[in-house]
Amino acid sequence: MRILEPEPREAAAFINTNRRRGLIAIFCICGGTYRGRAAAELPVAPYLVVIKPDGTLLVHGSEKATPLVWNPPGSSNMAVLEGGTLLLKSLRPRPSESVVLKMERVLEIALFDAGSSSVRLRGTERDLVDFLVKNMEVVEPGLDVVGVEVPTEAGHIDILAVDGAGEYVVVEVKRDVADHEAVFQLRRYVEAVAKARGRARGILVASDITSSAFHYLREYNLKFVKVKPGELMEKLLNKSSCESSSTDMRR
């Protein structure tokens, strides 16, 4: 369902009738403002405006993946006429933020009954953690897993293990290049475990590491283990929809 070059009144009615029914795409020339935690002015130019039934508002220009201005799901979007011109007002309740678009010209409004669907992402950090828990020898031989996502006062530990000598081993996992933030994170966890449970050391597992991260790693006497995420991806894609076999290696 679409209208080409609609009159303001017609466009307003269309938007208000259908804003909860499907995805509305508006090709238009408009200016606008964003007010909220920050503030921005949108110069008058051609944009693609998208209104989703969940309240999402997106205003896209011809560049970048990120919208120029937007409001997230849960916002209230409404078309109003003001002195014959069409205004599109979007209000996000908390934090209170508004996007107001003033339409100079509407080229097309289209309604599209997009079904809701989601994608399942594979190869995330969580997948990597799950793999490592089942293959701890990749991290270091002789480790026994104590827990995954173990809460401490400093945050959640990806993997907590114990080595043959009974010392705690904190494993922090990054799916791509680990920077110094990751090292500081690991250092905090090791400190927290040492304080709460006893002697502990740390291992950073990642596909790579920045030079400054490596510098700090040595300074704090932490260990780095390099993993190829590509190999994990292959394993994940091959096994596809096969549930976890419980008859599994436990060391």
Next chain:
Amino acid sequence: MRILEPEPREAAAFINTNRRRGLIAIFCICGGTYRGRAAAELPVAPYLVVIKPDGTLLVHGSEKATPLVWNPPGSSNMAVLEGGTLLLKSLRPRPSESVVLKMERVLEIALFDAGSSSVRLRGTERDLVDFLVKNMEVVEPGLDVVGVEVPTEAGHIDILAVDGAGEYVVVEVKRDVADHEAVFQLRRYVEAVAKARGRARGILVASDITSSAFHYLREYNLKFVKVKPGELMEKLLNKSSCESSSTDMRR
């Protein structure tokens, strides 16, 4: 310029001809895959596909602000026919990632000559830092600014100052709620300054602070200063396009 219910061949020609000329919006029913650092399958359903002249590819469903799958600016997007069906292939060079969409049905393809424009955002952390540098008494009376965005081995310090006693004061600024990461960040900076320059202390400036962040703040003997970002916003919006007056308070 638009085509309704185009034939695959027609759609492919349209896309390949215009993909660098303007913003292309495709209303379609398609399935797809993403392969790269991670992997995902897009189930066959209605989507809004956007191709931007800078190479950006977005596939939006009816929910959420984030696209279901995408490729960022700099990607190469191409339409190909394979056995009579239309494939849209997007290749991001580095890291190597691909999105492939298989069109079951194309309802509409529209080309929109969106001019490139950007928005200037006000009320960012940088704005807050600039304000504080000119009004250091808000942070603490008697501070002299040494530098802004001062590089250390631990990262960039938002504001480095000296107090009346000659002690260095590291100021870390957050535009909204500061969490414990911000506290750890500040702690690192203070340590780095203490090591490189001499005795130092730290002040965290934010609109609010989480309870655990406050806990660590006290543990590390750091100070918290609360600022109302709303007041800054008003000042920023009022002065509008007024350049910085150099006749200014230096204490």
Next chain:
DNA sequence: GGATGGATGTCGAAA
């Protein structure tokens, strides 16, 4: 191109 940190980040999970 790598490194670093902000963002109206967004999003999901857990407490």
Next chain:
DNA sequence: TTTCGACGTCCATCC
């Protein structure tokens, strides 16, 4: 609701 951390984060900036 708040807090917390990942994200295919994206993005500008600086080196």
